[in-house]
Ligand SMILES: [Zn+2]
C-alpha cells in the first residue's frame with residue numbers, strides 16, 4: 460500500500476497535532492505490513508529508524524493515530540491489542556493457535572445492514588464479523 464505523506468500531514472494539522480518524523484515512520488510501518496502487529500512488534504519494526512524511541516512513545520503515537528482515524532485498533536480480549544493501518548471496512552480471521560490475524564478479502568455485508576435496518580428501524584453505525592479457526596501454517600504443522 461502506498462502512503463501519501465501530504466494527506467497524513469493534513470490530517471495531523473486539522474486536529475492540531477504536530478507532525479513528527481516519528482509519527483510518520485510509525486504509521487508508514489503499519490501501513491506497509493498486513494500482519495496486524497502489536498505495539499511491541501511495531502516498536503521493534505521502527506527501532507532501526509528511530510533508535511532512541513521508547514515503547515511508551517509507540518503506545519502514545521498509536522493512540523494519537525487512532526484518534527485521527529488513521530488506524531484501527533483490534534482488541535481480542537487478550538492482554539494486548541493489535542493495530543491495522545487499513546481503515547477501510549474489512550473482516551478478519553484469527554488463528555486460535557498462533558494468534559495470527561489475517562485480512563479477509565470478501566465484500567462487507569452492507570445489504571445485511573440495510574435489511575436489518577429497514578425491518579427494525581434500527582440505525583446501524585457498523586458491525587463486526589470475525590472468523591475463528593486455524594491458519595494454513597498451523598494446520599500444516601499439525602499434520
Ligand atoms: Zn496459526
Ligand SMILES: [Zn+2]
Pocket residue numbers: 495543545549550551561562
Ligand atoms: Zn486488517
